[in-house]
Amino acid sequence: MLALARSLGFDLAGVAPAAPSERTERLAGWLARGYAGEMAWMARRAAERIDPRRAMPEARSIVCVALVYGDAGEMPDAPRPPGTARVARYARGDDYHDVLGARLRALAAALGPLAGRPVRARTYVDTGPVMERAHAAQAGLGWIGKNTCLIHPALGSWLFLGVALTDLALEPGEPMPDHCGSCRACLDACPTDAFPAPYVLDATRCLSYTTIELRGPIPQAQREGQGAWVFGCDVCQEVCPWNTRARRVVPADPLGLRARLAPRPGWRAPQLAWLLELTEDAWLRATRGSALRRARHRWLLRNALVAAGESGDPALAPAVRRHAEGADPLLAEHARFALARLARAPGAVAAHTPSAHQSPAGRFLNDGV
Numbered sequence: 060m061l062a063l064a065r066s067l068g069f070d071l072a073g074v075a076p077a078a079p080s081e082r083t084e085r086l087a088g089w090l091a092r093g094y095a096g097e098m099a100w101m102a103r104r105a106a107e108r109i110d111p112r113r114a115m116p117e118a119r120s121i122v123c124v125a126l127v128y129g130d131a132g133e134m135p136d137a138p139r140p141p142g143t144a145r146v147a148r149y150a151r152g153d154d155y156h157d158v159l160g161a162r163l164r165a166l167a168a169a170l171g172p173l174a175g176r177p178v179r180a181r182t183y184v185d186t187g188p189v190m191e192r193a194h195a196a197q198a199g200l201g202w203i204g205k206n207t208c209l210i211h212p213a214l215g216s217w218l219f220l221g222v223a224l225t226d227l228a229l230e231p232g233e234p235m236p237d238h239c240g241s242c243r244a245c246l247d248a249c250p251t252d253a254f255p256a257p258y259v260l261d262a263t264r265c266l267s268y269t270t271i272e273l274r275g276p277i278p279q280a281q282r283e284g285q286g287a288w289v290f291g292c293d294v295c296q297e298v299c300p301w302n303t304r305a306r307r308v309v310p311a312d313p314l315g316l317r318a319r320l321a322p323r324p325g326w327r328a329p330q331l332a333w334l335l336e337l338t339e340d341a342w343l344r345a346t347r348g349s350a351l352r353r354a355r356h357r358w359l360l361r362n363a364l365v366a367a368g369e370s371g372d373p374a375l376a377p378a379v380r381r382h383a384e385g386a387d388p389l390l391a392e393h394a395r396f397a398l399a400r401l402a403r404a405p406g407a408v409a410a411h412t413p414s415a416h417q418s419p420a421g422r423f424l425n426d427g428v
Contacts, residue, residue: 060072060073060074060122060229061073063166063169063173064124064166067162067165067166067314068126068162068312068313068314068315068316069124069125069126069162069166070125070126070127070214070218070310071123071124071125071200071201071211071214071218072122072123072124072125072200073122073123073195073198073199073200073231073232074120074121074122074123074198074229074230074231074232075120075121075123075194075195075197075198075231075232076119076120076121076197076231077111077112077115077118077119077120077121077224077225078110078111078112079109079110079111080193080194080197082190082193082196082197082203083108083109083110083190083193083194084109086101086105086108086109086190087105087109089259090102090105092261093263094259094260094261094262094263095262095263096262096263096268096272096273097272097273097274098262098268098272104188105188107188107189108188108189108190111189111194111224113188114181114187114188114189114224115179115181115224115226117179117226118181118224118225118226119225119226119227119228119229120224120225120227120228120229120231121189121194121198121222121223121224121225122166122167122170122180122222122223122225122229123191123194123195123198123200123220123221123222124159124163124166124220124221124222124223125195125200125201125209125211125214125218125219125220125221126158126159126218126219126221126316126317127214127215127217127218127219127309127310127317128148128149128155128217128218128219128317128320129148129149129217130148130309130321133148134304135293135294135297135298139287139328140328141370141372142330142331142332142370142372142374142375143287143328143329143330143331144287144288144289144328144329144330144331144334144363144366145286145287145288145289145293145328145366146288146289146290146291146326146327146329146351147267147288147290147291147292147293148217148293148322149217149219149291149320149350150290150291150326150349150350150351150353151320151321151322151323151326151327152319152320152321152322152323152326152349153319153320153348153349154348154349154350154352155184155185155219155320155350156184156185156186156350157348158219158316158319158320159184159219159221159316160182160184160186160221162316163182163184163221163222163223164182166182166223167180167181167182167223167225170223170225170227174227178225178226178227179225179226180223180224180225180226181223181224181225182221182222182223182224183221183222183223183224184219184220184221185220185221189222189224191220191221191222192207192208192209192220194222195209195220195222196209196234196235197231197232197234198231198232198234199232199233199234199235200218200220200232201214201216201218201235202234202235202236202237202238202239203237203258204216204237204239204245204258204299204301205239205242205243205245205246205254205257205258206245206246206249206254206260206295206296206299207258207259207260208295208296208299210238210239210299210301211301212235212238212301213306213307213308214307214308214309214310215296215299215301215302215306215307216296216299216301216302217296217302217307219320238301239257242300243257244298244299244300245294245295245296245298245299246295248294248295248297248298249265249294249295250266250284250285250286250292250294251264251265251266251269251281251284251285252264252284253265253266254295264281265292266281266284266285266288266291266292266294267291267292269281269285270285270288270289270290270291270292270354270358270362271290271291271353271354271358273358274358275389276361276389276392276393277361277362277365277393279396282365282368282369282396283369285362285365285366285369286366286369287331287366287369287370288362288366289329289331289334289359289362289363289366290351290354290359290362323349325345326345326349326351331363331366331367331370331372331375332374332375332378334359334360334363335360335363335364335367335375335378335379335381335382336378337356337359337360339356342356342359343356357387357389357390360382360390361389361390361393364379364382364390364393364394364396364397365393365396365397367379367397367401368396368397368398368399368400368401369400370401371400371401371404371405372401372404373401373404375397375401376398376401379394379397379398379401380394380398381394382394383395383397383398
């Protein structure tokens with residue numbers, strides 16, 4: 060299986076049984092605690108997420124694959140150009156759903172000839188009611204860390220995952236032991252305290268949720284923790300010892316899959332001034348074929364306004380003020396927040412914050428198991 064997966068460009072492959080596991084069965088309690096927030100789609104098909112045979116009744120095995128992404132030499136503490144935003148590494152290049160999906164379908168198609176009989180298979184790359192990380196851990200591709208990410212001892216946690224449910228009865232892999240030990244780096248570094256306990260993520264406090272999935276205002280208590288992030292967050296992976304440059308290995312890329320996932324010009328460290336002026340048409344062009352589309356234009360502007368306020372750069376105030384005086388109440392409220400923050404920045408010229416009668420008033424009202 061690994062040889063077939065590698066021939067198609069994947070870095071890891073393994074097999075898990077198509078059955079519920081201790082980790083998938085935790086989902087019900089996680090949902091009951093409200094940790095999914097507005098992601099109602101998780102609850103709608105919870106039974107299938109817990110038991111993959113509900114998604115495909117004839118499934119007997121789950122083929123799990125992984126592909127490394129991200130630049131091993133990129134250091135999170137490297138100085139960033141002033142006035143720039145941060146985008147999660149996975150979203151800077153071509154959409155991983157497309158890059159992995161085509162290869163995973165090719166792998167599924169090859170199972171029949173290898174088995175010598177017609178094979179039924181159903182593939183998912185973060186697109187269906189399947190808990191990829193739980194099954195990948197069962198297949199021996201790594202262990203689930205305290206930050207709820209799958210971690211491989213040589214490849215780290217910068218991993219895209221995909222699964223193929225199949226009616227083949229394949230030999231399952233051996234799960235790896237947990238190597239997190241007493242380390243708390245990810246838990247202590249989280250800027251919004253999104254981990255109520257090790258191995259448990261409260262998605263409603265995670266920047267990957269508030270900048271991508273949340274469809275209303277970002278809670279006031281989490282805006283300061285957002286910093287420069289405008290799409291997703293990598294902090295808990297950046298501080299993980301298993302992702303250090305000295306330890307982590309990035310395999311060869313003979314088929315160019317990783318090259319397609321490499322950052323597009325402008326998205327490694329996009330300028331906040333550019334984001335704040337981005338029209339919807341320009342956003343559509345800049346995000347074509349990208350996972351960045353998930354946040355939509357309006358939510359990206361909302362996120363950029365918070366990041367502008369946290370930047371301490373008063374040069375951004377004019378662009379922020381235009382949103383404060385605009386017709387969108389959600390953006391106007393976040394813009395007023397940003398102007399107030401900029402006004403308090405060291406060396407800032409007092410920024411004029413529109414009052415309620417000078418701008419439109421009113422209230423505008425994706426598994427970490």
